[in-house]
Amino acid sequence: MAHYFTNDENIKSEEQKTYAKINNQDFVFVTDNGVFSKKGLDFGTRTLLENIPQFHGLVLDFGCGYGPVGIYIKKNNDCVVDMIDINKRSVTLAKKNAILNEVDVNIFESDIYSNVDKKYDYIVSNPPIRIGKEKLYQILFDASKYLKEDGELWIVINKDQGAKSVVKDLSQKYEVNVVAKNKGFYIIKAINH
Numbered sequence: 001m002a003h004y005f006t007n008d009e010n011i012k013s014e015e016q017k018t019y020a021k022i023n024n025q026d027f028v029f030v031t032d033n034g035v036f037s038k039k040g041l042d043f044g045t046r047t048l049l050e051n052i053p054q055f056h057g058l059v060l061d062f063g064c065g066y067g068p069v070g071i072y073i074k075k076n077n078d079c080v081v082d083m084i085d086i087n088k089r090s091v092t093l094a095k096k097n098a099i100l101n102e103v104d105v106n107i108f109e110s111d112i113y114s115n116v117d118k119k120y121d122y123i124v125s126n127p128p129i130r131i132g133k134e135k136l137y138q139i140l141f142d143a144s145k146y147l148k149e150d151g152e153l154w155i156v157i158n159k160d161q162g163a164k165s166v167v168k169d170l171s172q173k174y175e176v177n178v179v180a181k182n183k184g185f186y187i188i189k190a191i192n193h
Contacts, residue, residue, distance in 0.1 A: 011033050011034035011089075012033060013032055013033065013034075013089070014032060014033050015030050015031070015032045015093075016030070016031055016032070016038075017029070017030055017031075018030075018031050018039065018040035018041070019040070020040060020041040020046075020068065022041070022046060022049050022050065022068075022072055023049070023050060023076075025072075025075065025076075027041075027068065027071065027072065027075075027101055028097075028100050028101065029041070029066050029067065029068060029071075029093075029097050029100070029101075030066065030093055030096050030097055030100065031066050031093065032066075032089055032093060034087070034089050035065055035066050035087060035089055035090045035093060036063075036065045036066075036090075036126075036128070037065065038066075041068055042126070043182075043183065043185065044126050044156045044157075044158065044185045045068055045069060045126045045156065047156060047180065047182045047183075047185045047187060048069070048124070048126060048154065048155075048156040048185075048187055049068070049069065049072050049073075051179055051180040051187045052073070052124065052154055052187075054076075054077055055073055055077040055079050055121070055122050056077065056078060056079050056121065057079055057080070057120075057121035057122070058079065058080050058082070058118065058119075058120045058121050058122075059073055059074075059077075059079050059080065059081045059082070059120060059121065059122045059123075059124060060081075060082050060083075060084065060116065060120045060122070060123045060124070060146065061073065061081060061082070061083040061084070061124055061125070062084060062123055062124070062125035062127070062139065062143070063084070063085055063086075063125050063126070063127060063128055063139075064083035064084060064085045064090065064091075064094050064107065065085060065087075065090050065093075065094070065126075066090055066093035066094055066097055067083060067090075067093065067094035067097040067098060067105075067107070068097075069083075069124055069125070069126065070082075070083035070094070070098075070105050070107075070124075071094075071097055071098055071101045071103050071105065073124065074098075074103040074104070074105050075101065075103055079121075080106075081103075081105040081106070082105070082106045082107075082108070082116075082118075082120075083105055083106065083107040083108075084107075084108060084109070084110040084115065084116065085109065085110070086109065086110065086111050086112075088109060091107055091108065091109050094107045095107050112135075112138060112139055112142065113142055113143075113145070113146055116146055118146070119146055119147060119148045119151065120146055120147055120148065120151055121147075121148055121151050121152070122147075122151065122152050122153075122154060123143050123146065123147060123151070123152075123153045123154070124153075124154045124155075125139070125153075125154070125155050125156075126155070126156050127139055127140065127155055127157070129157065129158075129161045129162075133162075137169070140153070140155070140166070140170060140190075141170075141173055143190075143192075144173055144174070144192050147192040148192070149192065149193070150191060150192065150193065151191075151192045152189055152190065152191050152192070153174065153188075153189070153190040153191075153192065154187070154188070154189055154190075155187075155188050155190075156185055156186065156187055156188070157185070157186055157188065158184050158185050158186070159181075159184045159185075159186060160184060163184075163185075163186035163188070164186075166188070167186065167188060170188070170190050173190075174190035174191055174192060174193070175190070175191040175193060176188060176189070176190045176191075177189045177191075
């Protein structure tokens with residue numbers, strides 16, 4: 001299978017609408033082949049969104065996919081939301097979904113942080129675990145360069161995909177808390193000092 005963190009022009013497009021209720025709010029998302037969780041909102045992302053606090057200031061949705069994280073955050077918080085993904089199809093879908101869900105967000109393509117030029121109060125992600133540990137750790141540790149002092153990295157990782165070791169390793173750079181656990185998914189908050 002071609003992964004959602006690459007650009008494969010050969011994947012046939014078959015857009016479909018999916019619906020999600022998050023914290024008693026209705027959302028509609030257009031999804032497609034070649035993007036993460038094309039059948040609808042995945043359990044890990046839902047768990048993340050159900051456990052994040054109120055956000056303010058600048059927020060970066062890293063690896064936004066078709067956009068549920070950034071769109072949900074913008075809909076429920078008074079903040080500026082930037083959304084990035086390396087996958088062109090994801091960026092296109094996220095733009096469509098921002099319009100569908102009536103939110104004003106900034107969405108652009110970026111290979112990891114290559115096109116990011118500011119510091120954020122929050123970076124939020126359901127990171128691409130299958131990208132491999134080296135790239136994953138680059139994403140998680142380099143986040144500190146794009147977070148303000150005391151800025152927060154919020155991620156969701158399944159314990160079967162190394163959540164415990166991620167918590168331990170992130171503790172070398174951040175102040176780390178496991179905020180919630182649900183069916184093996186860890187919601188992790190890492191504060192940048």
